[in-house]
Amino acid sequence: MQNSQSHLAYLALEHAIVTLALQPGALVTEKQLIDLAGHGRTPVREAIQKLAWQRLIFVRPRVGLQVAEIKPGDHSHVMQVRRELEPIAAALVAEHATEAQRNQLVECARAMADCAISGDLAAFFSADKAFDEILEEACPNAFITSALAPVQTHSRRLWYSTASPDRMDRSISLHVAVIRAIQQGNAAEAAKVMTVLIDYLGHK
Known part of the structure; x- marks a missing residue:
């Protein structure tokens, strides 16, 4: 990184x-x-x-x-992009990530799990940013990652403004499931779980 x-x-x-x-x-x-x-x-x-x-x-x-201000339509607009592109990116990463990148994702999963115990929202969002950047590096399609990088950050800010420890716990468990699928090289499962994660994040 x-x-x-x-x-x-x-x-x-x-x-x-x-x-x-x-x-x-x-x-x-x-x-x-x-x-x-x-x-x-x-x-x-x-x-x-x-x-x-x-x-x-x-x-x-x-x-x-x-x-930047937060506008009423921002949430639906950023989630529209993420819902289409992020499952594809997760599948590509499951296929193409290096061993080092897979290990970095496992470290992200550990950091997120610690946040579930501590309830530290800010630390979770730092780990989530690291997760996004590892996926960006590991994904071979730069057009997808160029489109995703800005909306992921906007989404993170929007989510933080309404986040709670309970919502964080569910998000962490879904992130860990995505990471597990990528670690196993299971592209179909990575895309499937990422879709579930994005759908969950899409509910304000």
């Missing part, structure tokens, strides 16, 4: 947006984001560019940077 300074800055800012530490619609300065990310100006600027591409931050001329 990537560990460049710009990617670490991106992960820090993405997590702050997903967990609503950066409130939807908030105006922020570059300096505030530098302080929040804990990285220098260049990595943070690169992170802002990626967040802008994902429509999580908007660069407003003469105003500054604005965190």
